[in-house]
Amino acid sequence: MDLLQFARGPALTWAFAIFVFGMSWRLLGILLLKRRPDYSEPRHATSWPGAIKLIITRSWPRREFRPRTVFGLSVGYIFHFGLVIVVFGFAPHIMFFRSLTGLDWPNLPNAVIYISGAITIAALIIVLGRRLTNPVMRLLSNFDDYFSWFVTITPVVTGMLAVAHLGARYETLLAVHILSIALLLVWFPFGKLMHSALIFISRGTTGALFERKGASI
Amino acid sequence: MNEPDTLGASLTRTGISRRSFLKFCTAMASLMALPPSAAYAMADALQRTQRQSVIWLSFQECTGCVESLTRSFDPTLEQMIFEMISLDYQHTLQAASGTAAESAREQAMKASYGKYLLIVDGSIPTKDGGVYSTVAGISNYDMLVETAKGAAAIVSVGTCSSYGGIPHANPNPTGAVAVTDIIKDKPVMNVPGCPPIPSVIAGVLAYFVTYGKLPELDHLNRPKVFFADTIHDRCYRRPFYDQGKFAKTFDDEGARNGWCLYELGCKGPTTYNACATIKWNGGVSFPIESGHGCLGCSEPNFWDKGSFYQPLPTPLADNAPVIAAATLGGIAVGTVAAVVSRKHQADIGTKEGK
Amino acid sequence: MSTADIDSKHPLELDQPRFSVKNPEQRYDKQGDMPDAQRVETAMRHFVKDFGAVAATYMESCIHCGMCAEACHFYVATEDPKYTPIWKLEPFKQAYKREAGPFAAIYRALNLKKKVTVEQLEEWQELIYDSCTMCGRCTLICPMGIDIASLVGLARHGMNKAGLVPHELWAVAERAEREGSPLGATPKVFKDRCEWLADDNEVEIFVDKPQADVIAAMSSIEIMKYPDSIVATAKILNHLGLNWTFRTDGYEATNFGMLSGNSEWQKEMSLKLINATIAAGAKLLILPECGHAYGAMRWQGANVYGKPLPFRVLHISEFLAENTKSGALKTKPLGKTLTFHDPCQVSRRGGAVEAPRDVLDGLGAELIEMQDTKGVNWCCGGGGGVVTIHRADPLRYKAFQIKMKQVDDTGAELLVSSCSNCRQTFDDGQDHFHWDKTMLSLLELVADNLEDK
């Protein structure tokens, strides 16, 4: 078995298994904790609209907060969008998803993917620089932050190298790329990358609780 | 056959003019990206040398490799290689049979001990004492070991002798292995392909005959000059790959437009061979040009790397059952974790009550 | 620490611009004589004990983006990263992951998250208490929607159990538990005050009517420092012709049990008010101008009680708004420009954002909103018990400067709010900075401008 076979075979299988195992473990471990009934008289009888509202509106900061957060948010948005374009727009990736889910959608031109990939890498490097230099972020950061950054940028970099056939043979580059995805999947449920799922739960929870009180969302 | 015989004399005997020979040398030099002046040196040197003694052993194989080399349109430049060598044993081509054939091999070994070139096609079965393929009652394994002893170098022609090939495919019932799995103390060159391109076989043989050594090899013992680039690197459809234009089925608009076959499982990007440049059938075309993706036939284990039609970046295994099982497992463990935490909290509460 | 100790070591400062008790200079405070290990153990057990799915979701969701710092007045005023709201919870995050999270077993087995130490907790005392007013402004900026303020509340439970509360806060809470009021407004003091206030102002103040439709509560700050609020409340309720009363068995709306993180005391304090209201057969409990009192009763009261309350709970501003809109409350036009400071617990976190504005509208005042207003208004810096903590003063003054600038920028003639805790923070800040703005009470403003009958 060569490296590519290992990557496409057992490595991916294990990564998928750990990914879904960890995801369901963590989500249930959180969601099944006790919930206290709230007997207070609600200001608004239905609270789910607040959940929806917060999930949507918190994607963009309030006017009052913009001046102080615009840089960090912009960089964050850039790399998130870049990742979405690269992950879901590149033809070989769509093939990958199709082989897993049977879903298919049209791909973006490769030039768009390459530019997005480059921008994403640049934005991620800025993100790391900010984490290292901004006193607040530096104080807050732990292994999870740096490792999650690493497992996020690695697939982009290895993917770009594979596409450009740079640095090694294509099958090695492709194998390393797939292995980096496997690493991402394995780490995903255990680190901060879970925010991609938790963001809806967390925002929704606050949105619903606050809507009940009429508190500011 | 045993007399010392210069190549020049042999050429004269068979009526091949020296201009034809010079032309052959020029073509081979061009093919192997040697400097043009090498053709003259090659022609000059070859004229004077003795014909190279070659023993060709065919083991667990389909004869496709020999067919590839011999069944080209006749007469071809490739076939001129047979004029350059003294093919002392090749059980498909030789006239002799039975004991006479085997004694030819033994005589050739004795006469050119330490100097003959050994060509092998086919893999070597090792299971059950190698009984799955024998020639004249001698197992392939024994014959290889014995013949390899006196060889100056060994050329494994085809994927089977290079990597084990189709006989080696899972579950490998005969325990087939490659030449390099058995012979460790001789220079071995692999010329993989199922079959290899005839010009490539001829080219590397010409090189050995001319220079008396094997050309530069890569990490899989392949001659770099033919196996340095992937099919994908040299593919005329590559621009479509770079633009992200892919045929999705064999009869869609993309296929008709000659777009890239990556999504149809083409293994071009991971296959190192010269098909895209030298092509097949005297330069007529190669598989991708005929509208079918590369199978990767010159790569190790190509038979076991998933379907020929499965795209390269997709998972090899069917992961659905694993994912389902792991999800259920995660749900169970997560539930237990939550229950344990709740109990833990309740215990604190009770303790507090006391 | 005995009661006598508390009173001698931390005498009440009744003549200061804000109420508090004296506290010796000290890096951090400890109560009781528990061994350190037990303190940590107790803190963590009690922190974990109250953990539910909601708090767990929050703890799991933080992405360490640091944006919450930009919403916090203490960080913005100092640019000191330790005042980043979520950082204030660091040891508790650590404890949660180790003790209650879904991967707790793994964290413990591999010791990936270390046990919290008593030194850490001591260090964090300042962050959990001195530098957090639980104003919840950070909750609004958090891209993950984490309600950080509520987590600080939970963390305070653990700190309280471990005896790691700043002395003033603990002493005040203890006094409240013991005397029924944190600042010495005992039932007797309260009753006496009501009597002389009624005489002085020629207004009828009902105390301990056995039956009433409306129960009014006061905060001890108002009773002791802003007694005019008692008069104003009485005037307005009388103006509306309501059958109302104060009750000496339940008049104190402040809940220092909640502020200091003592759930038992919180419950006891809330139950007094609830039982008094039920005893009077009242259908409405009006909460005074006090931020945390609103949160404690309006949103937590029923949960402390264990079932829905058999009466309505309104903040005084909501009550005034209802009656302004219905036309029952008739006021003379004020004819001045003013700006309104939103008390965090009532406005941002309580949901009574528009009520005071409706009241001001009824007063005919021209409201000039501050730059960041309503739900995102800046905190005065004194909430969450911070104003009582002496060692927090320098930090609080820095944060208060944000507030002063905000108010000055409006150019309004008057400054109004509806929280007596904000009010005393403003008064203290005014005194400290020799500022020309005096915070007015919405309640008193309305009472002073009632239309003569």
Next chain:
Amino acid sequence: MSGLENIGVKIINPLTPQTDGVSGNADAILHELVALLETYIDSGENSAIDLHSLPLTPTDYELLRATLAEGEVHANINAVGNTEVRETLYPGVWWLTYYNVEGDIVADLLEVIDVPEILKAPAEDIRDGLVRLRDLLTQME
């Protein structure tokens, strides 16, 4: 009509040429020829350029053909397929194209030499020829 022409499988475009179809390699080859001619005049050293070793577009080829053009000598050698030997407009520069029996090009060279080696009758072949001619005369006698 077989319909085969609708199947687009013969789109051969190994290079992505510039808009005018020139890769720049033709120009490089012409400059190289100048250098090789200079060497030949100075030292008498022969040399050759293998056109297959360079990526050339059809336009490149046209450009080379047009620039080098046809000189005075044009020879065909019939040995295992044709070999075309053409002198260019520039004496000493020869264009040799080797075909196999099927007519595919197997080698394509530009040689800088007075007479290309393949045109000369090799000494051994001359000797062989002499023998054969003698034999023939002997037989005829």
